[in-house]
Amino acid sequence: MSILIAEDTAFQRDYLRQLIATELTSEHALLEAEDGCQAVEVCLRSRPALIVMDIKLPKLNGIKAAKAIWNEVPLSRIVFWTQYKDEAYLRELGKIVPGETVYGYVLKNSPDDKLTQALRAVLLDEQCWIDRDVRGIQSRAGSREAGLTDVEYEALIDISLGLTDKTIARRRYLSERGVQNRLRELYTKLQVDIEQVADPKLGHTYNPRGRAMLMALKRGLINADELAEEDEKLKRWLAVEVGFKSKDER
Amino acid sequence: MNPAPQDLIDGMLNFVSLAEDERKLLAAELHDELLCDLREASLMTRRLLEDEHTELRAETRSHLAGIIEGLEQAANEARRIMENLRPSVLDSFGLRPALEAALRRAAACSVPPLLPRLCINVTEEELEALSEEEQLAVYRIVQEALTNAGKHARARSIALSLCKDDEQLLVQVSDDGSGLPSSLVSEQSRGMENMRFRAQLIRATLCWRAGDGGAAGARGGTVVELRLDLKRKTG
Numbered sequence: 001m002s003i004l005i006a007e008d009t010a011f012q013r014d015y016l017r018q019l020i021a022t023e024l025t026s027e028h029a030l031l032e033a034e035d036g037c038q039a040v041e042v043c044l045r046s047r048p049a050l051i052v053m054d055i056k057l058p059k060l061n062g063i064k065a066a067k068a069i070w071n072e073v074p075l076s077r078i079v080f081w082t083q084y085k086d087e088a089y090l091r092e093l094g095k096i097v098p099g100e101t102v103y104g105y106v107l108k109n110s111p112d113d114k115l116t117q118a119l120r121a122v123l124l125d126e127q128c129w130i131d132r133d134v135r136g137i138q139s140r141a142g143s144r145e146a147g148l149t150d151v152e153y154e155a156l157i158d159i160s161l162g163l164t165d166k167t168i169a170r171r172r173y174l175s176e177r178g179v180q181n182r183l184r185e186l187y188t189k190l191q192v193d194i195e196q197v198a199d200p201k202l203g204h205t206y207n208p209r210g211r212a213m214l215m216a217l218k219r220g221l222i223n224a225d226e227l228a229e230e231d232e233k234l235k236r237w238l239a240v241e242v243g244f245k246s247k248d249e250r
Numbered sequence: 251m252n253p254a255p256q257d258l259i260d261g262m263l264n265f266v267s268l269a270e271d272e273r274k275l276l277a278a279e280l281h282d283e284l285l286c287d288l289r290e291a292s293l294m295t296r297r298l299l300e301d302e303h304t305e306l307r308a309e310t311r312s313h314l315a316g317i318i319e320g321l322e323q324a325a326n327e328a329r330r331i332m333e334n335l336r337p338s339v340l341d342s343f344g345l346r347p348a349l350e351a352a353l354r355r356a357a358a359c360s361v362p363p364l365l366p367r368l369c370i371n372v373t374e375e376e377l378e379a380l381s382e383e384e385q386l387a388v389y390r391i392v393q394e395a396l397t398n399a400g401k402h403a404r405a406r407s408i409a410l411s412l413c414k415d416d417e418q419l420l421v422q423v424s425d426d427g428s429g430l431p432s433s434l435v436s437e438q439s440r441g442m443e444n445m446r447f448r449a450q451l452i453r454a455t456l457c458w459r460a461g462d463g464g465a466a467g468a469r470g471g472t473v474v475e476l477r478l479d480l481k482r483k484t485g
Contacts, residue, residue: 085329
């Protein structure tokens with residue numbers, strides 16, 4: 001297995017190589033590409049387990065390279081490592097990332113441990129990892145005390161509002177796989193999985209979404225007022241989103 | 251206004267594309283040089299702060315943390331200027347995402363924030379069929395129109411609509427403010443002049459009119475309308 005570093009400055013390639021070797025893994029061979037075309041070539045030939053992709057690349061930019069790679073190998077896991085901070089990047093990436101894979105997005109100015117976290121999440125935990133500096137991530141002190149991360153709390157809100165996986169993916173710029181994996185983490189933390197009773201005739205007795213809400217209510221992680229407020233936020237988001245949804249359906 | 255002769259248009263187009271190339275170069279330098287250096291400085295300061303072998307006084311620690319914060323602010327500012335010089339979203343994703351991003355930025359940046367409305371009834375293929383000059387001109391004109399809309403008094407929402415009308419691309423930027431106040435007209439005249447100039451170069455028509463509550467569901471307000479042939483005739 002290998003990891004591909006697609007980055008045009010030698011200095012930053014060295015930085016990544018060193019960080020990956022010391023903080024992530026020494027088992028993977030490290031491959032390098034200096035432009036987008038090379039990145040696509042190497043990916044199709046070597047099928048790396050992870051790709052760290054700069055966006056501003058010569059010949060073919062990192063987004064177009066990612067599109068070409070995902071076209072051929074939809075399971076490719078890509079962590080974008082970039083100076084671009086506009087939320088539009090997440091919005092558009094969320095639309096082109098294949099549902100069955102996960103991806104990451106980290107700003108280049110981030111401290112080492114943030115980049116390490118992102119690489120680990122995508123490579124080892126199969127989770128989407130999105131820099132909170134690029135999009136505001138909701139957080140709530142109470143949920144953190146209960147052991148939920150901010151993104152898990154966000155997932156809890158989303159299922160409490162009755163959103164489907166697809167809609168959560170669009171709203172939070174994730175892939176569907178990313179949503180499912182995040183929900184699985186949430187169910188584990190809320191102990192929905194431990195409670196699950198399997199019956200030979202009925203199969204699983206609980207729908208985990210509804211059950212997770214009950215557990216969260218019991219622990220005071222959500223309440224009616226809060227959800228009403230969240231519902232308003234959701235409506236505002238939908239108001240803007242509906243504009244291009246009708247276009248997508250054309 | 252009489253249409254400008256073709257050789258004059260060509261000359262001006264050439265001039266504008268040189269200016270855009272220059273901006274692109276500047277943006278690339280900000281990205282490759284300044285942002286790189288800021289990142290370096292920030293990493294080094296962090297390492298100093300996190301080094302277990304160096305004993306630092308509390309005061310020094312807080313100074314270092316302040317430096318990191320300052321560097322981050324400088325990087326954000328450099329990113330903003332970079333995006334202004336050359337819309338990277340346009341290069342990375344294309345015209346529709348770039349326009350959408352400009353709309354959302356303008357809505358979020360005005361005080362108080364405006365509600366953005368987006369209505370797109372042309373395909374991405376149709377938009378991508380426009381030449382690079384046309385795409386950039388449409389983007390710059392819309393960007394300026396959005397900035398102006400944000401300044402209109404009492405606007406609550408801002409709308410961007412793209413549709414096909416008789417083989418033409420019709421781009422409308424509308425707000426539901428109190429129209430163009432005379433004081434702003436003079437202040438904006440340079441921006442408006444720029445927009446007209448850019449429109450002329452791509453043989454598009456541009457006009458301002460009072461809103462009719464159409465695209466934006468607005469109650470008055472101002473509409474900026476740009477029309478551009480989708481099927482370009484050669485020569």
